[in-house]
Amino acid sequence: MRHRGVFTYVEATTDTATLPLCRLRYVGSAHHWQVAIYRASHDDYQESIFPSGLPIGTCQDALDLACGLYLNDPTAWHDLRPPTN
Numbered sequence: 001m002r003h004r005g006v007f008t009y010v011e012a013t014t015d016t017a018t019l020p021l022c023r024l025r026y027v028g029s030a031h032h033w034q035v036a037i038y039r040a041s042h043d044d045y046q047e048s049i050f051p052s053g054l055p056i057g058t059c060q061d062a063l064d065l066a067c068g069l070y071l072n073d074p075t076a077w078h079d080l081r082p083p084t085n
Helices: 059-070
Strands: 002-004 007-013 018-029 032-039 044-048
Touching (some): 007 059, 018 044
Antiparallel strands (some): 007 018, 018 032
């Protein structure tokens, strides 16, 4: 991870490469963050919503989202449920 202003950039590292996953935006609470998914095809970050349907979530939710997308494993989102109200 690296930090720049209100953003935290999350990357995965392998023996040979560093792969960008997502960018988190601090929105004033340690438990609420916005997420943008890295798009390799455009070499940028695209704002996203969480699988819960909300525009904010936890850091863990963001990591589950990014890893689920990049590893093609939607079961990574198994703990994320839409709000009931």
